[in-house]
Amino acid sequence: xxxLPAGDAAVLVEVDEAGPLYAALRAAELPGVxxxxxxxxxxxxxxxxxxxxxxxxxxxxxxLPVTDAAAAGPGDLVEIPTRYDGxxxxxVAALTGLSAGEVGQLIEKVCGEPPPAALALAVRDRTxxxxxxxxxxxxxLAAQGV
Numbered sequence: 001x002x003x004l005p006a007g008d009a010a011v012l013v014e015v016d017e018a019g020p021l022y023a024a025l026r027a028a029e030l031p032g033v034x035x036x037x038x039x040x041x042x043x044x045x046x047x048x049x050x051x052x053x054x055x056x057x058x059x060x061x062x063x064l065p066v067t068d069a070a071a072a073g074p075g076d077l078v079e080i081p082t083r084y085d086g087x088x089x090x091x092v093a094a095l096t097g098l099s100a101g102e103v104g105q106l107i108e109k110v111c112g113e114p115p116p117a118a119l120a121l122a123v124r125d126r127t128x129x130x131x132x133x134x135x136x137x138x139x140x141l142a143a144q145g146v
Contacts, residue, residue, distance in 0.1 A: 003058045010046045011054050013061055018043050024066045030057060097129020106131065110138035111146075 001021075002014040015021050022038040025045065032052025037044040047057055098106065104120035115123075127133035 001062065003061055005054055006044060008054070009049050010044055011057055011061070013043045013045065014041060015043070016041065020066050021061075021064075024064050025061070028060070028064055030060050033057065097127070098124065098131055098134060099129065100124040103127070103129060103134050106134050107138040107141065110135060111142045115141075 004012045004014065006012040013021060018038045018041055022036060022043050025033070025036050025043060030052070032048045032050075033045055034048050035044075035046040037046070045057060045061070047054065100117075100121045103124040104115055104117070107115045107120060107123065123134055123137050127137060
């Protein structure tokens, strides 16, 4: 574990895996800690300088008992419902995505032959004309020999 200063009101803790440390910090509720920002191998700890200082937090973090990753368990699953429709879909697609004809051209470029119009339209509808997703579907189609 390595604790580094991050400005005058935060510290960055580097570890092999941040999940267990993040869980331990949340459970510890250290005084003066405003926020915990976990990443894969770090946890940024922001502080209220009126309550604590980086040195005190560093000492508390280093003394904190941290369990292994298996004991920490997975985090909560967050599902964000998303709908890609609405009255402005055609306008947004025209501004940001490929047309059905352009989707067909991209599929042809990847697969080597023009797709049926219905397939190009279906891919266009499924991907909203997003070139990345269109290319990925075209690659999948080519790999499956479609």
